[in-house]
Amino acid sequence: MSNPDLSRSAEEHLRTIRSLMERATIYRAISTGPALVAGLLGTGLGIWQMRGAESLSSRGFLLWWLGAMAVVGAVNTWVLLREARGRGMPFPSPATRQGMRTLLPPMLACGVSGVVLCGWSGEPVTGALLWVLGYGLGLVATAGFAPRSIKALGWAFVVAGVAGFFWRELRGIEPGDAGEAARIMAVTFGGFHLVYAVRTGWWKRSGQSE
Numbered sequence: 001m002s003n004p005d006l007s008r009s010a011e012e013h014l015r016t017i018r019s020l021m022e023r024a025t026i027y028r029a030i031s032t033g034p035a036l037v038a039g040l041l042g043t044g045l046g047i048w049q050m051r052g053a054e055s056l057s058s059r060g061f062l063l064w065w066l067g068a069m070a071v072v073g074a075v076n077t078w079v080l081l082r083e084a085r086g087r088g089m090p091f092p093s094p095a096t097r098q099g100m101r102t103l104l105p106p107m108l109a110c111g112v113s114g115v116v117l118c119g120w121s122g123e124p125v126t127g128a129l130l131w132v133l134g135y136g137l138g139l140v141a142t143a144g145f146a147p148r149s150i151k152a153l154g155w156a157f158v159v160a161g162v163a164g165f166f167w168r169e170l171r172g173i174e175p176g177d178a179g180e181a182a183r184i185m186a187v188t189f190g191g192f193h194l195v196y197a198v199r200t201g202w203w204k205r206s207g208q209s210e
Contacts, residue, residue: 031150032200034076039194041068046186053179061178062118062127065185098145103138110134117175124181125173132188133161153196160188 045068049056084091092100111134114127136157143151164184167173173180 031076032197033079034072035193035200036197037075038072039190039192039197041071042188042190042193043186044190046182046190049182050179050186053177053182056178056182058122058124058176058178059119061124061181062115066115099142102141106137106141107134110137118181123175124178125168125175125184128181128184129161129164129168132157132164132184135189136161149196149200153192156192157188160192 045064049061049064080096081091084096110130114130114134117123117127117130136154136159139146139150139154140158142154168175
């Protein structure tokens with residue numbers, strides 16, 4: 001291979017590396033805001049449901065969390081739309097579509113199964129653990145183009161989901177215990193997202209960009 005060919009190949013590799021680095025930075029910047037909203041909302045809702053666990057039904061648990069997920073989804077969509085417009089890109093962008101295709105299979109499978117278990121089988125604990133697992137598997141699947149912080153968050157959810165099933169059996173927790181299901185959601189979807197938002201905060205992004 002001649003020197004010009006080597007030079008062109010090196011330039012292409014550098015452009016690819018730069019593109020991946022920029023994509024990872026943008027992905028982290030976009031996800032921090034919705035993660036903070038999810039953390040605050042998840043923690044608050046979980047604690048509130050735990051305090052009123054005696055009067056909390058499985059379907060009541062389900063409806064509240066579906067509403068919370070809708071709010072976080074709306075915030076995430078708005079942030080993605082604003083970012084796309086700011087960069088002069090179409091919405092949804094190719095990167096967004098790629099991310100959705102990667103996230104959808106595990107999240108859809110575990111999400112729908114969890115809804116059925118909560119709403120019709122009266123097993124919110126099992127449903128919540130499936131949500132945790134599906135969300136974690138979806139995040140881990142984005143490791144090829146997302147930053148390491150997203151992958152680490154995904155593994156935290158996967159480990160928590162698997163450990164939760166063992167904990168349920170060892171402690172003899174009833175699958176229909178809505179208060180325990182609220183605890184699971186508060187710790188994972190609330191606490192984990194708060195930790196992630198703090199670790200990848202806007203003050204760190206501004207310092208890196210400088």
